[in-house]
Amino acid sequence: MSARPDKPTFMQKIAASLKAWRYGSVVAVFLLVVATLGWRLVDLHVIDQEFLRKQGDVRTIRVDSIDAHRGMITDRYGEPLAVSTPVETLWANPGEVDPEDPRLSMAASLLEISEARLRQRLRDYASREFIYVSRKIQPSLAREVLSLGIPGLYSRLEYKRYYPAGEVAAHLVGFTNIDEQGQEGIELSYNEWLSGLPGRKRVLRDNRGRLIRDLSLIRDARPGKDLTLSLDLRLQYLAYRELKAVVQAHKARGGTLVMLDVSTGEVLAMVNQQSFNPNDRTSLSPGRLRNKALTDLFEPGSTMKPLAVAAALETGKYQPDTLIDTSPGYRRFGRFTIRDHRNYGELPITEIISRSSNVGVSLIANDIGGDVIRDFYFRLGLGQPTGIGFPGEAVGVLPMTDKWRPVEEATLSYGYGMSVNALQLAQAYMAVANGGIRYPVTVMRRDSIPAGERVMSERVAAQVRDMLQATVEVGTGKRANPALYTAGGKTGTVHLVGARGYEDSQYKAIFAGMAPMDNPRIATVVAVDAPQGGDYYGGEVAAPVFARVMSDALRLLNVRPELTAAEAEVRTPGPTGEQG
Structure with missing residues (x-):
């Protein structure tokens, strides 16, 4: 005569039921999450594409300033006494430049700056995205440095004040600092008149900050007003x-x-x-x-x-x-x-x-x-x-x-x-x-x-x-x-x-x-x-x-x-x- 299995007790039935319910709940939640993510993907890529476009633009579209041309100072017959000429400023993203790059030695030599100081600044400011390397240099020199192909080294257009009459009219005309703000003479007393208003533009840059293209002009740069002196x-x-x-x-x-x-x-x-x-204030007293x-x-x-x-x-x-x-x-x-x-x-x-x-x-x-x-x-x-x-x-x-x-x-x-x-x-x-x-x-x-x-x-x-x-x-x-x-x-x-x-x-x-x-x-x-x-x-x-x-x-x-x-x-x- 064969033995008959024992009949499950009431408590065993409850335990089995709870186990099945938990399993079903987990599966249901998982399926719900999958369904939600799937729906969101469909929504973003098919229905609401504008959201993704805007988020991408936030990461690539930047607003850059446009330097304004400072007004010219001339004598009574239009001979220039102070003019602003276009120059280039070299800058670097320290996060992209290798301080040990051997090409930095040639760059420092061309720019006549300290190689050791340049490398040290790149190390010190490695967490930043911008430092000046050399400001307001001749465009030909900037092109020569950039041709070295050093990653993370860039240039931008600026203006530099030049005084054709040199020391002959220096005390009257005065001079500006490196940011073209008047410091002495007419340059100081008429600084507001001569200063321009910088412009702004939207540009598209890659994830390394390199310019891809200009998108739109927000405000054009307004050049400063010219001055005609009584000087002959x-x-x-x-x-x-x-x-x-x-x-x-x-x-x-x-x-x-x-x-x-x-x-x-x-x-x-x-x-x-x-x-x-x-024009040369290196040893000015x-x-x-x-x-x-x-x-x-x-x-x-x-x-x-x-x-x-x-x-x-x-x-x-x-x-x-x-x-x-x-x-x-x-x-x-x-x-x-x-x-x-x-x-x-x-x-x-x-x-x-x-x-x-x-x-x-x-x-x-x-x-x-x-x-x-x-x-x-x-x-x-x-x-x-x-x-x-x-x-x-x-x-x-x-x-x-x-x-x-x-x-x-x-x-x-x-x-x-x-x-x-x-x-x-x-x-x-x-x-x-x-x-x-x-x-x-x-x-x-x-x-x-x-x-x-x-x-x-x-x-x-x-x-x-x-x-x-x-x-x-x-x-x-x-x-x-x-x-x-x-x-x-x-x-x-x-x-x-x-x-x-x-x-x-x-x-x-x-x-x-x-x-x-x-x-x-x-x-x-x-x-x-x-x-x-x-x-x-x-x-x-x-x-x-x-x-x-x-x-x-x-x-x-x-x-x-x-x-x-x-x-x-x-x-x-x-x-x-x-x-x-």
């Missing part, structure tokens, strides 16, 4: 040449020359020594950056005597032929003594200027009072900004007091106890040259004559011009005669101020004047700092520079000569005999 590059060159020559010949510390158009107030030339080359014509102040000395006399003539108390007794050739104010070159005795006011008599002009100043002279100087633009808008311009000092001491009135009349910059002095002489009108000075070209302010009568301006012409013809300024033209002006020689006050053996030689005298066209100021050797007077050092510059400048401006060659030869100057 021809006059700038000759002024720079003559100033540099005199500084070298006299082993001077430096010098300044400013030339103004007397009928418009435009700056035609503005040069300084020592200068610098804005900060002291060379100053535009001394605007930033450096000095006591103008005897160049103020004609202006003090003009103030006296304006009062009506004096005429050019009024006699002033300058005996015995000196005056004492307590422990302070002023002297003339010698005892001139009685002099008409015209000769007080031509002989540069300190005693004579101080007597006039004490008679009319310090307020009259000071107010007249102020009307000429001294002791206040010129309004030229140049960074770092110094205002100068024009003293004011409730009660003038006689010695203060005396020194004010011959240019001590006050300070000006070269442009202010040129502006004051401009008013004498053009018949008594003070025009606002500018470095921008003007297409029309601006509204000026009358600061002296035409009669007084003409009288002072006659005195200045006599000073050049027979007085202390005889070496300022330009060939074939008449000129008028005044010499000045002042002690330089050092750490302990006036330096006994260091001087500034100055000449301020105008030409031609039948119808003045140009006013010019020349100042030479600390000329060495036996010659240091304004009539010996600065006046000859004025003569050479004005002679060439007037010819370049097509001003008709006033004298024949024979007449010019007769008046060839010898020693002045007297110094101012």
Whole structure:
């Protein structure tokens, strides 16, 4: 008789049922996941293809900037003074460049950079996607480096500022930094005007950042606006040449020359020594950056005597032929003594200027009072900004007091106890040259004559011009005669101020004047700092520079000569005999 199997118990039946349910649940979930993924694949590839396209674009479409072209700076005739030229910038993706790549040695040699530093930077910034390798280099050099085929090395177009006139116009034009942002001069003061607005574009790049193609333009780059200066590059060159020559010949510390158009107030030339080359600033010293014509102040000395006399003539108390007794050739104010070159005795006011008599002009100043002279100087633009808008311009000092001491009135009349910059002095002489009108000075070209302010009568301006012409013809300024033209002006020689006050053996030689005298066209100021050797007077050092510059400048401006060659030869100057 066979044995019969035991019948499953109730609990065994429940356990078997749970096992089957779990198995079925797992299979059902698996099938559901598979079905969901399958449906999503069908949805993305067949129904909703736009989603995948957009996700792909997010990873490959980029927005790049487009460099803007900085505005050009030109002289009044369109000659370029500052231009932006296209160049290439090499950059690298350190994640793609092998720091041990032997081709990096050749790249570093071509770019004249340190190979060790280049390799180390690639190691240090391996986690980044961008570093500069060499900025703003010649496109031909960039192509040569890229031809090495180094993976991860790329280039992009940029612009570099170039200054065709070099050091000749450096102080006025100024310069930019590597990102074409103004740092000095016109480049700084008109930076917003000259700067362009960068553009933006969509580009397609591969997963290594390499450009595949341009897709669309978001915003075009807007170039900066151009600037036309009042500068005449021809006059700038000759002024720079003559100033540099005199500084070298006299082993001077430096010098300044400013030339103004007397009928418009435009700056035609503005040069300084020592200068610098804005295209090569590898060994640039900060002291060379100053535009001394605007930033450096000095006591103008005897160049103020004609202006003090003009103030006296304006009062009506004096005429050019009024006699002033300058005996015995000196005056004492307590422990302070002023002297003339010698005892001139009685002099008409015209000769007080031509002989540069300190005693004579101080007597006039004490008679009319310090307020009259000071107010007249102020009307000429001294002791206040010129309004030229140049960074770092110094205002100068024009003293004011409730009660003038006689010695203060005396020194004010011959240019001590006050300070000006070269442009202010040129502006004051401009008013004498053009018949008594003070025009606002500018470095921008003007297409029309601006509204000026009358600061002296035409009669007084003409009288002072006659005195200045006599000073050049027979007085202390005889070496300022330009060939074939008449000129008028005044010499000045002042002690330089050092750490302990006036330096006994260091001087500034100055000449301020105008030409031609039948119808003045140009006013010019020349100042030479600390000329060495036996010659240091304004009539010996600065006046000859004025003569050479004005002679060439007037010819370049097509001003008709006033004298024949024979007449010019007769008046060839010898020693002045007297110094101012």
